[in-house]
Amino acid sequence: MEARTLGPEVCVQPLNLTTVLDLAGDGLTALGDDAVLVSDPALIEQILVSDFRSFRKGRAAQRMAGMLGRGSLLLDGDDWKQRRRLVQPAFKKRQIEAIYDAVVERTVDHANRWIRVGRQDLRPALLSLFVELTVHNLFKASVDERMGELIDAWETIFAFLADRFVDKEVPLEVEDARQTIADTLWELIGEKRRTGDDGSLLAMLIAARHEDGGQLTDQELRDEVMTIFVGGYETSATALLFALGLLSRHPDVARRHRAEVGARCGDRRVQGADLPAMTLNRNIVSETMRLFPPS
């Protein structure tokens, strides 16, 4: 049987009830009357890799771009490819490994705080951890005194964006929230331009050059940082929230997980180098994200 591919009806026009009904079938599930969920790996490969120039991000992405600007998450086609090339070196394995230990240290600090506080709502606690980790790793800066304000602003924006298929005016409080975040990012970018290369992800983005020697403009830089910020902290906090929720419902797995960490690390802290050997730990993360994809 010839492999199914998606044609121009999906690529060039917004879907409507007729096209959705025509498309629905193996690996494609109707989502209301103007969207389909793609779950066939071959079609996903077509959309994301082999035929990416034919596909445009939809209305939800346009609404997000209104809030977040045009970072790599929201670009299409060759614009995306060019930006991706520029940003990708900042996410190399070596760069990620370089932040492992700082991540563990801050996480342990937060976890000790949670233990001192006792029973509490984990979502704000995890959001605060990941905002701190993102700011630290992205900017090598601290926003401790503004943490509450920033989290409130993101929560306001996410609540607005979550309603992703409804086009509506941007309410004043959402615009205020966007401005709060934009102001903070402008400040941090300005500071980083003055202090120069400190190995942070932002410094790498500032130094990055296109093949023709051009670099990101201030606006592109801000949009990219905004995207990485959003892409980085909410997803990770949500993934960990679900993982902890699932572990609390599966105490046998939680016990085996503690035993795996204990066998590997004894009384010392987990280090980045321990992670590849901790198979159950990795499986818990993968299975959590399979069951509850954060984005």
Ligand code: HEM
């Ligand atoms: C559990 C954690 C995470 C999940 C589930 C996740 C999920 C995703 C998904 C599904 C996309 C593709 C979106 C699309 O093309 O429509 C994406 C893109 C992206 N994510 Fe994440 N992400 C996570 C963590 C992070 C972190 C920690 C960062 C950065 C600090 C990050 C930065 C980005 C960026 C820059 C893109 C755009 C890449 C491109 O299109 O070239 N993400 N992420």
